[in-house]
Amino acid sequence: MRNIYKLLNIQHPIIQAPMLGVTTPEMVAAALRAGCLGSLPLGDADAETCAQKIRATQQLTDQPFAANIFVNDIPPISEALKQQYDLVKKKLTELSTELEFEVEFPEIESIQPKGYPSQLPAIIASGCKVLSFTFGNLDKASIDLLHQEGIVLIGTCNSLEEAIALERSGIDMICVQGIEAGGHRGTFQSNNIPMNAGFSLLQNVRAAVSCPLIYAGGIKDKRSIAALAALGADGYQVGSLLICSKESALQAFQKERVDRLKEAEIILTRSFSGRxxxxxxxxxxxxxxxSEFILPYPYQNKLTQPFRAAAKKHLNHEWLSIWVGESFRDLSRDSTETILKSLQ
Ligand SMILES: Cc1cc2nc3c(=O)[nH]c(=O)nc-3n(C[C@H](O)[C@H](O)[C@H](O)COP(=O)(O)O)c2cc1C
Structure with a gap:
């Protein structure tokens, strides 16, 4: 069945992308007011934080929305990893002193996440009926558990092989993420620099799988949606279009940096997170x-986090991450509701 209206309880097949660090509960509520699916990013937050964020969003709306999590593998802490961690930590400490940033860097043992299975009871208990995820696939026990609870599952692919693997494992819908997309790649079968352009990827995936497809990457206006519909997309996920919106968590200096952006300044990088x-x-x-100063995900991400937070305090965009996709021009300051309605 490819009726995403019913599965997602929406009036328009448009999905506000989960954007950790940018999406606020207010953004999710505004997307729901526009008749679209709102998505609340939880990343790898612990169960208590997941529950709190979901509650904060439920206080703003009585409509259902999607929760979004990271389902990556977590490399064990080996001696070699520890040594590399200390090397990157030293580099960041020197840099902080140079820049006069006050940063406390954590020890590696304190930042190892518990993994997504520890988040699921809180998400189920909160009543979320849609769960989207990225950076991997759920294990069979989790898929069975979530399905028993009546939760619709949306996985993310960056390649045809990943789409096929997601469908075979029983995932209900697939978010096909093109290379244009802002933020992290969802890819889980390759560590190489992502190569698959959205246009070809969507057509390849459409021909190979039968579940509903949500396309993400570079959507700008109604015309992009019409083109993607012709290529077989059932839903349309927009991220970058909302990063400068009224409800975005980006600060004014970050939005101003986005305003001045030039095409050649938008790149794929592993520097901040290892992915x-x-x-x-x-x-x-x-x-x-x-450089040698990049740890595997999620360690690089966790270690650079307090440094990026200090850069934010100093309103210094040179030392923090601002994720944005290739359709970056003239991003609106309007409300999320207005922007999403303009796509309908
Ligand atoms: C600032 C930002 C943060 C993102 N964070 C997440 C996230 O937490 N979870 C996720 O599944 N996707 C995340 N993404 C990817 C989006 O879901 C989506 O694939 C992408 O925004 C679509 O491309 P577009 O930015 O060109 O619209 C993020 C994207 C951006 C721009």
């Missing part, structure tokens, strides 16, 4: 990309 993500090139990326 490829699309965002704005800056001094941090110049220093870290292709």
């Amino acid at each position: 490829y993500a699309r965002g704005i090139k800056n001094k941090f990326i110049d220093l870290f990309e292709d």
